[in-house]
Amino acid sequence: MSLSQWRCRSLRRVAVVGVGVTPLKPTTPEVSYKELIFDAALKAYADAGVDPRRDVESFVCSSEDFYEGTSIFDEYVPDQIGGALKPVCTIAADGIYSLATAYMQILTGVFDVVAVEAHSKASDIVNISPIYDLALDPIYVRPLGLNANFVAGLEMNAFLHSSKTNLMHCNKIISKNRKNALSNVIAMNSTNAVPRRDRVLSYPLAEEDVAPLADGAAVVVLAAEDTAKSLRDDLVWIKGAGWASDSPNLETHDWDTATYAALAANQAYGQAKITNPVADVDVAEIDDTYSFKELQHAEALGLAGARKAHEMLEQGVYDLCGDLPINPSGGSLGMGHTLEMSGLVRVIEVVQQLRGMAGKHQIAGDVETGIAQAWRGVPTASGAVVVLSR
């Protein structure tokens, strides 16, 4: 559906009433995944001013079995989020998909308050590389015996070529996000080092192009309008949510364009009545699992307008103090990459920016509308977008 074809539907208004996220860390040996999630949940419910046992009517969690090392991992989610003996379900996707699910659940009219949870205990995985490889097609791709990073390498090469982006632009993304992260209290990063690109993983992908893994947990509480208004004044509304999947087969993969992001944004912008993203969006938290993805996503999300994203980057438009800051949080490159929690951390960042509570990395001026976007990682062409505004 194109923007113009999206039907005008009168939907309930849904707002974010509470957020909670633990500081991202490379390892968290002192707590189990349940305890980490409990921490984030306590924070979110305190922020929302709700008692999950009494006030939260449904819970939606994100997880993937092979990231956890447990099959049917959804068995293990309810207790630490206050969901025992309540409607709890799991969506096998990024946290923004779960947020969109919670949004739909409230729109049905059946629930007024729904909590969303996502986490990463990447440090519990001894070696994540073979897990990524396990997502490759077992018949056509795995027999090639390649490390899954090759998919990112191929994409990067194609994208750089088509868009005439170069490695210096990728370096600039890495530096921008690392620098932003230094002002973000929950970010893992502590370096401002200039990328040297001397360790190549899968040409042209270098080690520094890859966001380092982090542990963490995040919970977001949504509420329908009346309930939301009774809880707080600084509400952040969900104006639109979209998600889409392009071909899962590498043979028909779109190598230079993030079509899935464009499709998802189309839906979300359509609902939010955004026709000119460059002008209408004040802040964007978009996926940068690999440095080049930030530019590829920026273009697909309409954040470069008619120009190339690298031109906007060169002119400082995407800087923290630019006209359209991208990843003021520091992104995954700066904060740390939290697997299926990545999108939810970005949602929380946008919420904090809109509330004016982003502390040292608060964007100046009127921050009214923001977007958060997630990509499910190699080898997928799937992602979700949510539009949030005051």
Added chain:
Amino acid sequence: MLVKKRVAVVGAGMTKFMRRAQETGKELAFEAAKQALDSAEMRIQDVESVALGTAPDAFDGVHMKGEYLLDGAGGWQKPYSRNFVGGGTGVFSAIHGWWHVASGLFDTCLVVGEEKMSSCLPHPQTAFLTIFDNMIERPLGPNLIWIFALEMQRYMQRHKIPKEQIAQVAVKNKRNALDHPSAQIARAFTLQDIMSSEVLAWPVQRLDISPVSDGACAVLLASEDVARKITDSPVWINGVGWNLDTTYWTNRDLYFPRYVANAARMAYDMAGITDPRKQIDFAEPYDPFDYKELHHMEGLLLCRKGEAPKLTAEGVTERDGKLPICPSGGLLGVGNPIAAAGLMKICELFWQLRGEAGKRQVAGDPRTAVAQAWGDLMQIGTVVVMHA
């Protein structure tokens, strides 16, 4: 509560349920999805969203299995997502699809349930070791049958149920399945057959268990306006409910699935059902093991606790009885490709309520029915009430 939009099932399709399919998971998903679309005379272009359910990635040996299956399921360039609630997934997928439409965000949703268990070597059941607690249960070397055996034992003990009454469910469902075209392994068994089958983990015997299978199902959901344009006989999803109990199953009394009762109450409430025993015409509760049908009949509040075995013995739950249970033949008869099996029950409700169930048709013009699935560590109840 007033649900934003009424949702109907307008088409359904399913593959054979086979011990081992030559088709890949993608192909199984495609066959079912295509049939569901064809049955409603719709094309994939007309579908606005796709919701998929499939159980553990460990069976297929593919991480992020939902991504792998999406092209077969019709998700290409569409809003596509996967729900995962263990054994409850099959029925839950219909709920997952339901809120796509009930929210007002989409007019149509294609729901697909797929399972290819046979890929896992040496046996799909070995993958179930990893469902147990990673820290304090796996070192004991448990297997999946333990869970069922422990629950079955508690249920039998509490109500003093003789094994024969439980085995009768297997006899009934395996016989019902003879009339189901998807049932590849359907055979009539006698009570004696069940009772003398190999003991695996007492009180569970081999023929108490539904056969491991590969297969896929799909249903097409549509909002009221669109549904009426597609078909003269849409079947409405009137009520949905789901409930997840605490992970700590060893801190609970397993004789009664209170989470199924909670889910049922939520669904009945939404559907305006105040007396399920009278108002439900037939039911498809989840029956991966024979005792589970009884356990779930009670969880669905269709009879008193401990009463289900007696109703079975009296013939009440036969296809021509007063309250037919699993007229399809259930998992015991048709097969158990986990996520597809639950969705198979939704398909059965669809066909029965339209009078299209052929030799399996329950008499008396049924109008209201309930489908239910269960899963995780004896934890989740997922319930859907449908009405013609």
Added chain:
Amino acid sequence: MPIEPQGTGLREEELERSDVLTVSYQPMARYAWATGIAISRFLRGLKDGEIVGTKCDQCGRVAVPPRIFCEWCFRRSGTWIKLPDTGIVNTFSISYISTDTTRVKTPTIPAVIQIDSAGNAGFLHIIGDVKPEDVKIGMHVKAVWLEPEKRKGSITDIRYFKPTR
């Protein structure tokens, strides 16, 4: 049913004879899970020959296996408590198959052991030193521990539970 179900069923012999082409793969998925505050304490307790639980200050429920939160009150559980290593059998089974479904001669008797003074809280373990036909729900049992020097902080530091009377 108005549709003709599709699908091509294969028989085991077809696979063994290689009448169909197959691809096989052995995933490498290894994990080292942080046991965290509650389970670390529980496992250390087992190494020391004792069973440890937590008690919620609000509702008074005892949790074993322990957790730092009470899932019913949704608050931090207040206190660590030492529990006896005795209990009763809540439910049990007599299992003739192992994890990979192969048949075993000597059955294993898995059970849910409700730990004494912990309400209905307990955990999964094995019953031993008893004939299968003598096991009953409600039977009183006591933990049989590994020798102290052999314990390593695992649920298997308890070898099994045996009947006390």
